Amino acid sequence: MGLAVSRISLHDWRSFSDKTMDLSEGLTVLCGPNATGKTNTVEALQLLTAGSSFRHPRTADLVRQGASAGRIAARLEGDGRVVDVRCDVEGSKRRFVRNDKPCRPSDLSSTLMSVLFCPDDLSFVKQGAKYRRDELDDFGAQASAGYRKVLRTYARAIEQRNRLLKEEHPDRGLLEAWDASVALGGATLLHARLSMFARVRDHIRAIYARVGGGEELDCAYECTLGQDVAGLSRDDLRDLFLDRLEQTRADELRRGVTLVGPQRDDVTFTISGRDARTFGSQGQQRSVVLSWKMAEVAIAREVLGEQPLLLLDDVMSELDETRRAAMTRFVQGGIQTVVTTTNLSYFPSDLLESAQVITYGS
Numbered sequence: 001m002g003l004a005v006s007r008i009s010l011h012d013w014r015s016f017s018d019k020t021m022d023l024s025e026g027l028t029v030l031c032g033p034n035a036t037g038k039t040n041t042v043e044a045l046q047l048l049t050a051g052s053s054f055r056h057p058r059t060a061d062l063v064r065q066g067a068s069a070g071r072i073a074a075r076l077e078g079d080g081r082v083v084d085v086r087c088d089v090e091g092s093k094r095r096f097v098r099n100d101k102p103c104r105p106s107d108l109s110s111t112l113m114s115v116l117f118c119p120d121d122l123s124f125v126k127q128g129a130k131y132r133r134d135e136l137d138d139f140g141a142q143a144s145a146g147y148r149k150v151l152r153t154y155a156r157a158i159e160q161r162n163r164l165l166k167e168e169h170p171d172r173g174l175l176e177a178w179d180a181s182v183a184l185g186g187a188t189l190l191h192a193r194l195s196m197f198a199r200v201r202d203h204i205r206a207i208y209a210r211v212g213g214g215e216e217l218d219c220a221y222e223c224t225l226g227q228d229v230a231g232l233s234r235d236d237l238r239d240l241f242l243d244r245l246e247q248t249r250a251d252e253l254r255r256g257v258t259l260v261g262p263q264r265d266d267v268t269f270t271i272s273g274r275d276a277r278t279f280g281s282q283g284q285q286r287s288v289v290l291s292w293k294m295a296e297v298a299i300a301r302e303v304l305g306e307q308p309l310l311l312l313d314d315v316m317s318e319l320d321e322t323r324r325a326a327m328t329r330f331v332q333g334g335i336q337t338v339v340t341t342t343n344l345s346y347f348p349s350d351l352l353e354s355a356q357v358i359t360y361g362s
Contacts, residue, residue: 002306003078003112004336005045012067013089014040023338024356025078027331029347030340032360038340042116042313044072045338048085049114049309050142051096051105062089076112078306083111109142113300113308117293117315124289125276129266136267139296140196143303147192154185158263166256179245186261187237190223193262194230197221199302203295204288211294211326212287215272222266224259283320290323294330312339316346 004025010016015037021028030038043053063070069090076083085108086097096105124131141148161178164170201219208217223229225240232240244260245252252259269276269288276288293310300308310331316324316339324346331337332351344352 002304003076003081003083004307005049005074005112005309005338006077007075008041008045008048009071009073010041010044011072012064012070013044013062013072014064014070016040017064017067021358022356023336025336026334027351027355028336028338029344029352029355029357030338030360031342031344031357033342036361038360039313042118042311042338042340044087045074045309045311046114046116047087047105048072048074049108049112050116050138051108052138054116054118054120059089059092059094062094085111106141106145106148110145110304112306113142113304114311115139115293115296115300115308116311116313117289118313119315119318121289121293122286122315122318124292125269125280125285129264132267133262133265135292136193136196136200139299140192143196143300144192147196150185150189150192154182154189154262157182157185158258158261162257165252165258170253179242182258182261183238183241183245186241186263187234190225190229190237190241190262190265191232191234193265194221196299197267198230199299200292200295203298204291207294207298208287208291211291211323212271212284213322215284217269217271217276217288217291219267219269222268224261224264226260283323286319286323290319290327297330297335307335310335310337312337314340314342316341317343 005023007020007022009020011018021041030041032038043055047053069088071086071088073084073086076085084099088095088097094105096103096108098107098111124135137151141151157178161175161182164175164178204219205217208215221230225237225244227240229237229240241261248259269280271280271284274280276285280288297308297310312327316327319327328348328351341347344357347355
């Protein structure tokens with residue numbers, strides 16, 4: 001099975017003064033009323049595996065009110081290995097430690113990846129394009145240190161080029177230099193993103209056929225470079241990018257922003273040939289994101305050769321019976337899962353009998 005989180009401890013963290021929990025290698029259910037700390041626990045688990053939080057908090061918000069510092073720690077065990085990870089927070093600083101040695105937050109996913117499914121994800125299909133781009137990039141950054149580096153480098157290049165474009169009379173020679181930098185960085189990121197997208201697409205189509213009752217799902221990568229870019233080499237993408245920058249230069253100078261590149265691309269979905277965003281029912285759209293998350297789990301398994309940690313924060317109540325059943329079957333496939341809920345009746349009794357149930361607010 002690989003590594004799994006066997007224990008998590010929270011000290012002066014969010015709403016907790018001091019709490020330690022043992023987790024199951026299979027399913028752990030965190031059950032209790034709202035505002036009792038269930039999501040805070042999920043956030044802590046994500047921080048200790050992905051190195052980031054879906055809430056994007058200020059560092060000071062992580063420390064319990066009235067305390068000067070906070071700490072979360074987890075023990076990962078499996079295949080004869082033991083790995084201890086920790087995050088210390090004091091003031092505006094976060095410090096991550098793995099086996100008593102300082103590490104970068106981005107290093108944590110190489111030990112154990114996590115996949116999070118939260119209520120915000122349920123509008124995945126209808127959200128703006130940035131939401132879907134970020135989903136691909138956040139997962140890619142967890143799966144690959146190279147992807148993470150390319151993403152950061154390109155973001156800096158775009159920021160610098162946009163700053164130059166906003167100047168009243170930008171230097172043409174300097175702008176051409178940033179064109180070359182952005183085109184190379186963007187081509188590198190796009191090549192990596194397209195590779196990741198192709199893996200997701202292969203998995204999500206097969207998974208949706210099961211989750212969606214036999215309906216056919218397809219997804220496409222919509223690229224602002226203006227043509228089908230699948231299969232192009234990085235050099236071809238760079239040359240195409242440079243051409244598009246030249247074509248859009250007048251408009252970019254007028255608007256003060258880079259108008260083409262992976263920072264403006266999108267992912268679209270069709271169900272039985274119809275646009276899922278426009279024509280898909282709420283149930284169909286939720287099946288899309290459910291299938292996407294399952295695809296991420298499958299790819300994480302391929303990348304690391306181990307199961308990731310699956311975090312489900314208050315989504316069972318938002319799924320209908322058919323989709324809850326699909327998620328339940330998936331959870332029973334041997335993946336460590338931590339799920340929050342206010343109602344245990346969403347789970348089959350036989351599943352709960354083998355699960356670790358932790359009650360909050362009592």
